[in-house]
């Protein structure tokens with residue numbers, strides 16, 4: 100496999116370039132260097148990708164499910180075999196440290212392809228006895244789906260959308276974020292090598308306008324977006340105008356609630372993972388950490404001690420824990436929120452500024468930052484920052500914390516730390532969030548449905564639940580007797 104994609108788009112089983120599209124660079128955010136120049140899809144490229152998907156889908160849907168299953172599982176194996184080079188590419192494109200990309204990106208994509216490969220050959224309909232006559236249901240593909248990705252987990256997002264879509268017999272045209280355009284192309288290349296018919300998975304590059312053209316194209320049956328709430332609102336409205344099905348994986352401001360009786364070290368670990376992994380650029384992060392007053396000071400002390408041990412630096416060094424933010428605009432946004440937090444009167448426990456990293460003067464590094472004494476009305480506690488900024492809020496009782504945790508238009512995720520098993524389940528039952536954890540945070544195995552309530556999303560990815568969002572039921576009534584009419 101070549102280390103880098105050789106052209107901007109992947110259509111009909113091969114790389115395609117078009118000089119007509121607007122050029123844009125892919126930047127390594129640790130150094131500011133351009134690692135590739137790509138071109139946005141023009142109308143001809145968009146049309147070619149969709150036409151190729153329409154043809155590919157007919158061939159793919161006619162295959163035996165077991166054949167579809169073996170292609171997906173072969174692709175999973177190839178992703179694993181090439182994990183190291185794919186991880187390096189993902190690190191260069193996103194700035195996330197290799198320590199993470201080696202285990203969380205292509206590896207997660209492989210799990211997803213394996214899981215939906217296994218499900219592909221076990222999808223069934225229903226037999227319904229009607230007393231003499233009968234009915235049955237067929238689970239059928241939707242047709243051609245559009246996938247639109249965010250920049251934080253590029254290959255994972257592409258695989259989380261492609262695997263269930265393809266398992267159900269659909270084709271896909273995928274548009275990565277223009278900030279991280281490369282690894283989805285490698286996924287397409289691998290799927291072809293694994294035996295996927297040409298046209299079943301296509302990748303085209305571009306900005307929001309290319310995404311919008313996909314959404315409104317009459318041949319697109321369904322749109323799956325991972326992105327922010329404002330983009331989700333626009334895309335869902337566009338899709339709704341054509342009554343297209345949607346899956347929306349959007350942003351969050353999720354609560355992580357730590358009760359006095361929690362295992363302190365585990366709770367601190369979870370708060371670290373929930374705020375500083377991927378430099379905090381994770382949709383489900385537990386960015387509002389509610390800590391009960393009896394454990395709060397010990398929690399903050401340990402958090403500060405352990406955060407001081409974080410290694411910021413060269414993302415390609417496997418010992419590095421924290422890399423740069425993905426782009427200059429994200430870097431500016433995060434630093435802006437940090438200064439807002441200071442201005443709003445939150446107490447800075449650690450971090451609080453851009454980080455200077457030797458040999459990476461132009462890198463977009465920000466210190467992992469913890470604010471304590473955060474109150475519910477502060478903007479840093481209400482708005483999604485999407486960077487390494489943790490807000491710690493205090494609470495006294497279960498009755499006090501639940502309405503505060505729910506007081507947000509988001510509803511993506513939530514976590515509870517307590518040794519009291521009844522309280523854990525009671526509190527989880529009252530939290531308005533689509534994905535929850537008890538005594539851990541941010542683990543997203545493919546077996547478990549993932550997605551948001553309220554404005555954080557529509558539909559679910561992963562688990563059996565995803566099948567419902569990439570297939571439709573056809574009911575068939577079978578008459579076993581004669582047909583009578585009134586006249």
Ligand code: NDP
Pocket residue numbers: 247248249250251252274275276277278305306307308309310311312314324325326327328329330331333334347348349350351381382383483485511550551555556
């Ligand atoms: P954006 O919402 O800015 O963009 C998401 C994708 O949509 C990009 O590919 C973007 O293209 C495209 N897009 C933008 N405008 C339109 C439009 N009008 N029509 C169609 N497509 C459009 O999100 P980010 O890439 O900045 O990602 C960060 C956000 O994603 C955060 O809010 C985060 O919480 C959320 N997210 C949610 C996840 C989940 O599973 N719930 C997981 C990961 C992230 P372009 O890049 O050119 O703007």
